[in-house]
Amino acid sequence: MSFESEIRRDPVCGRWAVVAPERSLRPMTLEGAEPRHRRNGERHPCPFCPGQEYDTPNEVLAHRTPGSQPDGPGWQLRVVPNKFPALRPDVGGDSCAIEGMVLLTTPGFGHAEVVIECPEHLTAPTALTHDQFAAIFRAYRDRLQALSEDPRVAYAAVFKNVGAEAGASLGHTHSQIISLPIVPESIEAELDGSRAFFARTGRCVFCDLAVRELAAGDRVIARSEHFIAVMAYAPRYAYEFWVLPLTHASRYENITNTDTLELAALMNRVLVALDRVRAEPAYNWFLHTAPLRSLELPHYHWHIEVLPRTARPAGLEWGYGCFITAVAPEQAAAELREALPG
Template sequence: MPELRQDPVSQRWVIIATERAKRPSDFKPPHKEKNGNANCPFCPGHEKETPPEVLAFRAASTEPDTPGWQVRVVPNKYAALTASGEVGRESKGIYQTMTGTGVHEVIIEGPDHDTFFSALAPEHAVQVLKAWRQRYLQLKRDKRLQYIQLFKNHGPTAGASLEHPHSQLIATPLVPAAVNREMARLKAYWQEKESCLFCDLIEAELETGARVVAFNKEFLAFCPFASRFPMEMWIMPRRHQASFGACEDEQLEQLAAILQDVLDRLEKAANDPPFNLVLHTAPLRQEDSIYHWHFELLPRLTIVAGFEWGTDMYINPTPPEIAAQSLNEIKLDQESQAEANRRV
């Protein structure tokens, strides 16, 4: 029978539609035609086609906005918010407006047009995360800003308009309503249990193991109990931290490793599906809160349609236990093949 499950964080209900259950391998994303790198503004040699870089990890002998970089951060040419001006707010009857003050940047993750994050050399993947952290900490100093959202869109249906591997950052002058709701839920849980809801989630998932995909010294990746999408995964630090900006170098190395692992498994399990990877972190002026930062990985294997928009309930045809099993089978197959290669 179908089952309704409630997410303990958002308290959103999800329908696990077991009557039409699917394994991840049953999903076949539409074939994606590659545009190539001939006119890609993110490729080396095209640096003048982007706004001037605000951060780059590059060879010491190279000049800004020239080839020779490994990771490059530039303002978004078509920014959603503008970095100039002060924050202004105005009320018009029941309506409120604010000036569109903020920051919108693109993190170009490498010079190779076709090498995605999961295939980067480990030290290169860490450099990408260091660029995320460095821009987070730099923008945190801007008192106009209240929240920083890091995210990665992969594939056109997930919102990626360019193929070249990249992620984005948008800093806003207010705390988004969804973040405020999550904060309120965590505060209520703390008042009732005197513990962190996310810390308790980590303990519960490690204890059962049924939805665990990967873990290392610092991080746990699992398919959440009330997954909205097939193969949805949350990647959480096992130590309690409110802000991504507090992440230490050792943690970034472990985070890069687990992100590369789960993204590689997702690619193999579902034929390189479109996905969104989004950061959940404490608001900038509330980094001493009881929040617990984490990433959510949201594959776009089902269509969000009228029922979901009308109810804020999702229909997921793949129970998270089956999704985790499929993702773990990918790892077991890789280990078996590696063992067979060693014996040859």
């Protein structure tokens, strides 16, 4: 493994990253400068456990035992509106208000939902059963489909924070779905980058990436029949990886139940390996999919990005959007492959 640094460009959105393995040798004298691991200490009773349903707004989706009552026990998974939402569905009109040319604003419209992923008080997603893990991916699909019916919604962000160090405020394993009246900047960048690539080559950049990565092999962590888990070429954090379907698809809403099972199995294996190699880091995962109600796009390809908190963003990252990682993606992939279960 070479210690020479490289400046890499993300193949989709064009963001620059610095891969600098020599950085891993630097002294860390400041307390708290080390990577962030999940601590999972809890101070209050859990509002997501069964018996506490009164403490969450009424469920919008639930996987329930037949005969059980909505908003009571007897569920396997619940989706509820966030009790303390960043955005609300009952503000503003149908249109975005624009004030002047310089300051652009729109009411804080949106749906903020929480996917409570299991009735057991588990904090690690890898502790879920295979069926529970797959149910998360079905719930994502079903809520995206439901939210598409609101014409005010342009995009729905689907993400998960694991560990307080990655922004979670409750331990009980859960995801969030936040619908927005706008398409977020990172998605616009990916749409623009992939559209430009398609115009040049006639191909989807993600399909191309999957083919090239499979052929090269050194950044591939694992694959299944229809999915691949691969290290990001130009990562923001060391061990950042992406999971994408091997068959072209821009809209996550169309995923089949069978594929949710396969996706869950692959994600779970790689996350177990990550926990082993990095001693349970805090991380986020997020779904990147085409804007709601778009047609099937030939240039865009849905995927999940997993971002472990293996470093702290500093001046170059915050100020210039240029991330430095101290572990080369090829090295990280080799370590995770070695640690895969089964």
